[in-house]
Amino acid sequence: MPVENLLQEYNLVATLAGILAGFAFSAVIQLLSVDKPGRLMTTVIIIFSVTALMFLFTLFAFVLSASAVAELNQEVKELSGWAGIAFIIAMFGLHLFLVGVGLTGWLRSRVTGIITTLAAFITFCLVNWLLISIIGVFINQA
Numbered sequence: 001m002p003v004e005n006l007l008q009e010y011n012l013v014a015t016l017a018g019i020l021a022g023f024a025f026s027a028v029i030q031l032l033s034v035d036k037p038g039r040l041m042t043t044v045i046i047i048f049s050v051t052a053l054m055f056l057f058t059l060f061a062f063v064l065s066a067s068a069v070a071e072l073n074q075e076v077k078e079l080s081g082w083a084g085i086a087f088i089i090a091m092f093g094l095h096l097f098l099v100g101v102g103l104t105g106w107l108r109s110r111v112t113g114i115i116t117t118l119a120a121f122i123t124f125c126l127v128n129w130l131l132i133s134i135i136g137v138f139i140n141q142a
Contacts, residue, residue, distance in 0.1 A: 001075065003069060003070075003073055003074060003075065006069055006075055007066055007069055007070060010062045010063075010065055010066035010069065010083070011062075011066060013058065013062045013086075013087065013090065014058075014059050014062035014063050014066065016090075017055045017056075017058040017059040017062065017090055017093075018055070018059045020051075020055045020090075020093070020094070020097060021052050021055035021056045021059060023097075024048045024049075024051040024052035024055060024097060024100075025048075025052045027044075027048040027100065027104070028045055028048045028049050028052060031044060031045045031048065032045065034107075036107065040103065040106060040107060041107060043103065044100055044103050044104055044107065047096055047097075047099060047100040047103065048097075048100045050093075050096060051093050051096045051097045051100060054089050054090065054092060054093030054096070055090060055093050055097075057086060057089055058086045058087070058089055058090040058093065061082050061083060061085075061086035062083060062086060064079075065079045065082065065083050091131065094127060095124065095127075098120045098123055098124045098127070099120065101116060101119070101120045101123075102116055102117040102119075102120030102121065103116075103117075104116060105117065
């Protein structure tokens with residue numbers, strides 16, 4: 001793959017990871033400011049905290065990998081494994097983020113909980129469908 005394409009790919013993933021990490025950190029801060037103790041609140045805070053850290057790891061992995069690729073002007077095979085691991089962590093982070101979104105509504109009311117759970121589940125299904133479709137494209141190319 002040309003270096004320019006690889007750098008664009010790394011930058012896209014890093015940007016998305018940074019945005020999602022920011023959303024997750026914002027959710028943690030908002031939830032910590034609410035005085036509503038309970039297991040569900042604790043669970044949601046933990047979910048968004050772990051999600052933020054997963055996206056933060058992905059962000060740093062892709063930014064540092066892009067820096068090395070840009071500096072050497074070639075793909076660094078030794079870092080490809082880290083980029084792959086970081087991408088998998090980002091995918092798990094996205095799924096965990098959606099679980100957090102689905103659970104957050106239950107903190108407000110039953111109706112809100114049902115709506116956010118359905119919205120998160122539909123998004124979860126669409127993301128997985130898209131991911132499987134894209135993997136299928138690469139499998140068919142081989």
